[in-house]
Amino acid sequence: MEGMIDLFQKIGLTEQRAKDTAKNKKLAPTLERTITEAGVQDGCDKNIGALLYTLASTLNKEATPHLPYLAQAVISGKLASTEQIAAAIEYVSNLRDSQINEQEFNQHCGVGVVITPEQVQHEVSQQIEQNKEKILSDRYRCLGITLSTIKQNPELKWANGAVVKDEVEKQFLALLGPKDERDQVVKGKKKEKKEKPSADKKASSAPVKKDPNSIFFEGELSRLHKPGGNKQIKDELMIEHLKATGGKVVTRFPPEPNGFLHIGHAKAININFGYAEAHNGICYLRYDDTNPEAEEEQYFISILETVKWLGFTPYKITYSSDYFQRLYELAVFMIQKDLAYVCYCTGEEIYAQRGGAEKGPRYECSHRNRPIEESLAEFEKMKQGQYKEGEAILRMKMNMQDGNPQFWDLVAYRILYTPHHRTGSEWCIYPTYDFTHCLVDSFENITHSLCTTEFTQSRPSYFWLCDAVEVYKPVQWEYGRLNVTNTVLSKRKVLELVELGHVHDWDDPRLFTLAAIRRRGVPPEAINIFVRELGVTTSKSTIDVARLDNHIRDHLNETVPRVMALLEPLKVTLTNLPGDYLEEITVPNKPRDPKLGEHIVPFTKTVYIDRSDFREQDSSDYFRLAPGKSVGLLHVKFPITCQDVVKDAAGNIVELICHYDNEGEFKKPKTYIQWVADSPAHNSPVKIDEIRLYEKLFFHANPQDKTAVPGGWLSDINPDSIQIHRGAILEVGIWDVIKRWYEQAVAKQHVDRIEDIRFQLIRIGYFCFDKDSQFNEEEFKKDPSKAFKSLILNRTVTLKEDSKKEN
Numbered sequence: 001m002e003g004m005i006d007l008f009q010k011i012g013l014t015e016q017r018a019k020d021t022a023k024n025k026k027l028a029p030t031l032e033r034t035i036t037e038a039g040v041q042d043g044c045d046k047n048i049g050a051l052l053y054t055l056a057s058t059l060n061k062e063a064t065p066h067l068p069y070l071a072q073a074v075i076s077g078k079l080a081s082t083e084q085i086a087a088a089i090e091y092v093s094n095l096r097d098s099q100i101n102e103q104e105f106n107q108h109c110g111v112g113v114v115i116t117p118e119q120v121q122h123e124v125s126q127q128i129e130q131n132k133e134k135i136l137s138d139r140y141r142c143l144g145i146t147l148s149t150i151k152q153n154p155e156l157k158w159a160n161g162a163v164v165k166d167e168v169e170k171q172f173l174a175l176l177g178p179k180d181e182r183d184q185v186v187k188g189k190k191k192e193k194k195e196k197p198s199a200d201k202k203a204s205s206a207p208v209k210k211d212p213n214s215i216f217f218e219g220e221l222s223r224l225h226k227p228g229g230n231k232q233i234k235d236e237l238m239i240e241h242l243k244a245t246g247g248k249v250v251t252r253f254p255p256e257p258n259g260f261l262h263i264g265h266a267k268a269i270n271i272n273f274g275y276a277e278a279h280n281g282i283c284y285l286r287y288d289d290t291n292p293e294a295e296e297e298q299y300f301i302s303i304l305e306t307v308k309w310l311g312f313t314p315y316k317i318t319y320s321s322d323y324f325q326r327l328y329e330l331a332v333f334m335i336q337k338d339l340a341y342v343c344y345c346t347g348e349e350i351y352a353q354r355g356g357a358e359k360g361p362r363y364e365c366s367h368r369n370r371p372i373e374e375s376l377a378e379f380e381k382m383k384q385g386q387y388k389e390g391e392a393i394l395r396m397k398m399n400m401q402d403g404n405p406q407f408w409d410l411v412a413y414r415i416l417y418t419p420h421h422r423t424g425s426e427w428c429i430y431p432t433y434d435f436t437h438c439l440v441d442s443f444e445n446i447t448h449s450l451c452t453t454e455f456t457q458s459r460p461s462y463f464w465l466c467d468a469v470e471v472y473k474p475v476q477w478e479y480g481r482l483n484v485t486n487t488v489l490s491k492r493k494v495l496e497l498v499e500l501g502h503v504h505d506w507d508d509p510r511l512f513t514l515a516a517i518r519r520r521g522v523p524p525e526a527i528n529i530f531v532r533e534l535g536v537t538t539s540k541s542t543i544d545v546a547r548l549d550n551h552i553r554d555h556l557n558e559t560v561p562r563v564m565a566l567l568e569p570l571k572v573t574l575t576n577l578p579g580d581y582l583e584e585i586t587v588p589n590k591p592r593d594p595k596l597g598e599h600i601v602p603f604t605k606t607v608y609i610d611r612s613d614f615r616e617q618d619s620s621d622y623f624r625l626a627p628g629k630s631v632g633l634l635h636v637k638f639p640i641t642c643q644d645v646v647k648d649a650a651g652n653i654v655e656l657i658c659h660y661d662n663e664g665e666f667k668k669p670k671t672y673i674q675w676v677a678d679s680p681a682h683n684s685p686v687k688i689d690e691i692r693l694y695e696k697l698f699f700h701a702n703p704q705d706k707t708a709v710p711g712g713w714l715s716d717i718n719p720d721s722i723q724i725h726r727g728a729i730l731e732v733g734i735w736d737v738i739k740r741w742y743e744q745a746v747a748k749q750h751v752d753r754i755e756d757i758r759f760q761l762i763r764i765g766y767f768c769f770d771k772d773s774q775f776n777e778e779e780f781k782k783d784p785s786k787a788f789k790s791l792i793l794n795r796t797v798t799l800k801e802d803s804k805k806e807n
């Protein structure tokens, strides 16, 4: 061990690194061997040492037999960068049994290619010049894409990565000047390895400058092919494709219009629209409407609304049904090529052919080898409506012996007599998802078909089908789907919750459909930041719902006005003030944030405080109001002192008699509480009919876990997931909040839904209006205080992570 540490230091590793490396059971012997093969046991230049270290740490099994050659290539200066070492390892790994051909090796690894700093400078400035307009407008947000584009430049293939990066940064600085507030697009959080519970709030909400698009240039997404980079069975296909797209990235978001979107789809939407946007490409919204039985108008509408609400604009809205004719023609073409056949097997028969329940041997059905002419005629009969539903299908002739079930002669067409939402009764044969999806991707010239890992197995059959019908073949790539704790997302389960009355509807704020999240008053920006912060990897993730709540809170904390509210008002009479006493107090809508403006609240002889801010039994650690004690009223100049308590016959406290301490020496109160004054002239207080507070709908992180929840997921429902308070009052600042929202709406020429009116009720949480409040625009213009039929507020999220603590 000692000897090894010594040896590693000789080639330039620091003492710590040498020690750490010596402890690494895999790397240490490889590095030792590399040093021996290079013949530098007595030491060498630090840069050579670093290259040897790179070689040793990236060496794979196939390349190991070639270590002597590679080590010598480093010593002789042939391999002088990490990029070259990576290329060398790649070259030798693919040799299998053949010998190293020196000429090929040199060419593959760019041996002898010298790239001068001037060349780097030239290529970088050309690239920047070409995109100057965009860079000037988007500034440092373009840095990622500029770098990744330059790395694709063949002229710079062998340039030192660090030098190129330096050069790009230098030229950005020269063009744009240092980063400033224009570059702080997003307030995000540092990626934390593990979510800390609630402690360390300060540190974790420190704003970090992060480009929201950077996820598209990181990790696996950064390694996706560039348009034009995916091989086709015929070269012309790519030439035509590039002609049609101009080399742009083209993606699509392809929901089936048979349900509402949920939080998981927010990820799909962000990835598909975001990836295209980040690469200056385009993204389609495509309704995958190949099942006439499940589609309903309301889903089409709600999907589009949700996409727009999240802030994305489809390049074009399309429907799989737009392509029914072309799909049909390709199906005929497949039969003609003997790659599809009409089959009369039932579902059970097909199941048995695929190995059945015991996953036994698989076999082909008797229709598989019928003559082409016969299948053509039968398919025509299917189309003509001469078969009943289920009597005949079209199957693709794939490979029943393939290990991948996606090759077991998938169904391409089935018969359905339900009229289609768009094509009516024009067709009675409908293409399946498996047949439609990849072909429509191809028709729309999709470059990157991004989907969740459930479809990984479909990737080979996706490619197979495009090649079989000889059309342009997009690349499919899968990412892990997003799931959150303490809820269920599946359509069937959500439907069950609605039917059993555990929630009110699909968009009940306790659910995680995007419609529900929206109705809970959650700002779309918070969802997007949440999704992007999670990053895009192939692993599935179930994210603690608390983490989403944190993003919502952070966003609302920064953006919404504050309003004083009392859930349980208690009357306070200030005996030393005259009956007509009035002070108009200016209150900031958000402390220390003048951009949100201010409003006026009246202060009079009669005010209300929250019952929880008064105690009859005082104690030394209690700082709010008690008999004989003083407390401050938020924004009011002087404190009040409680002199007497008035009770009703039953002994309940109904009023406090207090003194406004506006004479004598000013004593700063220990704390301030919320209040609302009585002033009919100001329409104060504002009486709230209902305040609805929500809690998690399920107790367990995974309600479907049979061990944790033996009684089944429905037994895990929190019976107190909604609490309704009646009789609360607010200060008049709420009208100011509503007025501002309305003015912005008028400026945008579009009155949003009232759940987009968001505000904080101090100490209680973030809220929005419930649609049951029934906003009336005409009334509002005459007298805002009469604009609502009733006032109903829904809590979006609590102020802090643990809502229990607050109450």
Ligand SMILES: *[C@@H]1O[C@H](CO)[C@@H](O)[C@H](O)[C@H]1NC(C)=O
Residues within 6 Å of the ligand: 237, 240, 241, 244, 245, 443, 444, 445, 472
């Ligand atoms: C897709 O590309 C083809 C050429 O390969 C072109 O004919 C077609 O119009 C393009 N379709 C769309 C929707 O861009």
Ligand SMILES: *[C@@H]1O[C@H](CO)[C@@H](O)[C@H](O)[C@H]1NC(C)=O
Residues within 6 Å of the ligand: 201, 205, 554, 557, 558, 799
């Ligand atoms: C809200 O934002 C302010 C800064 O505007 C910050 O000081 C405060 O800690 C935030 N509050 C919470 C609960 O995150």
Ligand SMILES: *[C@@H]1O[C@H](CO)[C@@H](O)[C@H](O)[C@H]1NC(C)=O
Residues within 6 Å of the ligand: 264, 481, 483, 484, 489, 490, 542, 701, 702, 704, 705
């Ligand atoms: C979400 O995760 C739970 C496990 O936590 C799993 O039971 C459920 O099927 C997942 N839902 C989706 C839609 O993936």
Ligand SMILES: *[C@@H]1O[C@H](CO)[C@@H](O)[C@H](O)[C@H]1NC(C)=O
Residues within 6 Å of the ligand: 504, 507, 508, 509, 518, 519, 520, 521, 692, 722, 755, 768, 769, 770, 771, 793, 794
């Ligand atoms: C408010 O809560 C009620 C009851 O749960 C619900 O029906 C309504 O959709 C909610 N509204 C909003 C805007 O969240």
